[in-house]
Amino acid sequence: MSEIVKIVEVGPLSGLHHEQQKLTAEQKVQLIRYLKNAGLQTIEAGAFAPAHVMLNLADSSYVVEGLSLFSEGLTLPVLVPNLQGYENAMAAGAEAVTIHLSATETFAQKHLNCSIEESLGRFLPVVEKAVANHIPVRARIACVAGCPYEGTVLSSQVVNLAEKLHKMGVGEISLEDTIGVANPAQIKRLLFDVTSSVPLSKIALHMHDTYGQGMANIYGGLEFGVRTFDSSIAGIGGCGFAKGAAGNVATEDLVYLLDGLGYASGVDLESLVRVSHYVADLLEINPRSKTAHVL
């Protein structure tokens, strides 16, 4: 039997957030339905954050309600920035949440509007409540390899934060190379250091393709033993830090790799490529996946 790799589809959340063309709540629900039909089982679905430009509160409530119609067998984490967001998400029917932190102070200040320590304080009651109510929490740590403001990031900065999140009760910690500067050797060193205090089974990788290294970094992660990877349908989302630059690794290219290596992701590549073209058409872009251009 093939070994299982879990894909966390982030297109409907982080992907759409960075695209110029906006989708309606109905279109988002439809997109998630198609992604599910292609075999994806974990999809970051929306955000309960007033400041989150694209997915405002009302919209995400609508998405979560729409999703309840077919969400059997799906895990649909929604981004919550604080306890209020968590309560709103729960009120709307969400059953899993994502929290977002940063490994560097400057990125935290500029993008999360607080210090790293403050964000931990802010998320502590969220995680405590979630754990008490059996709501899975995943944490994404931005800038694990490099920061647009501070440059190279030491793994000690990540280790410290990951350990605290793990002790809080966070179930999955996604290491995000937000600006795509990592190389596979760096990723392996980081994983080596982080897994000194967090079990490997709780670690996910969220690789960006800014310099074309996303797939090599994922392969490095697979070699190390990581079995959970974030990716974005059609590579949507781009890069928030350099116009025209690539962002998230495309889910199609990731599935192509996993199929080739013999891992079971549960995703059907041909169906997925159809979803890629569907969302690219809605957004009036070309799919940023190489695979989608061939199949």
Added chain:
Amino acid sequence: MSEIVKIVEVGPLSGLHHEQQKLTAEQKVQLIRYLKNAGLQTIEAGAFAPAHVMLNLADSSYVVEGLSLFSEGLTLPVLVPNLQGYENAMAAGAEAVTIHLSATETFAQKHLNCSIEESLGRFLPVVEKAVANHIPVRARIACVAGCPYEGTVLSSQVVNLAEKLHKMGVGEISLEDTIGVANPAQIKRLLFDVTSSVPLSKIALHMHDTYGQGMANIYGGLEFGVRTFDSSIAGIGGCGFAKGAAGNVATEDLVYLLDGLGYASGVDLESLVRVSHYVADLLEINPRSKTAHVL
């Protein structure tokens, strides 16, 4: 001291060959000069093949003559399809040659107009002469992982051909994933099999990015111990088998990986990105390198 990795720049030959916009011989000479200034030391420079649409005989002679003005320290293999091409290349002043074969019969028949056995017969006198005259010969074997006509390719098909070429006296054998279907595990198995009869130091990898796997495959090759890689400035060349699909791995993205991993390629990434934009402008395309979009 850093370990050295050799990059064989194939843009001026295979890259330009597949681009719609054609460059003049002078522009090609200028391009190669810029590539040299960025630190590249081995550049496939042209073809002495009447059938090679873009680089006809007269044009390649001009290129080789032009190059003689600044080729000190450069190795500039030119593609020769047979003994006549070899003689013409030598008459024009070429000092290194490339020959092209296929691991599958159908690809050989359709693209090299002969059987695999016939191509070996055709190249035997070329390699003999070259060896006698101390002219380095590199062989590129197409379709080492998959064939557009025959599907999956067994490594035994490649091993057999590589061994014969090695015994003939070919100095470098470049394993070409012409349609970009390989994954890193497959590349490692292929390398394991091929190096049973050919020293690893004589093996190069020529990876295409058709399904976004090029950089992961190169990383797999590096892990196995390969230290020579083909790539194309700005990723020019595209894919001859699917319109709009990606072709050669971009030299910029390869250099980014090698820099990150601490290998010495001798190439300056920033200079290289300038060359990437230069050639993309001439060809009226966007660089297909991710790195070139950021730097």
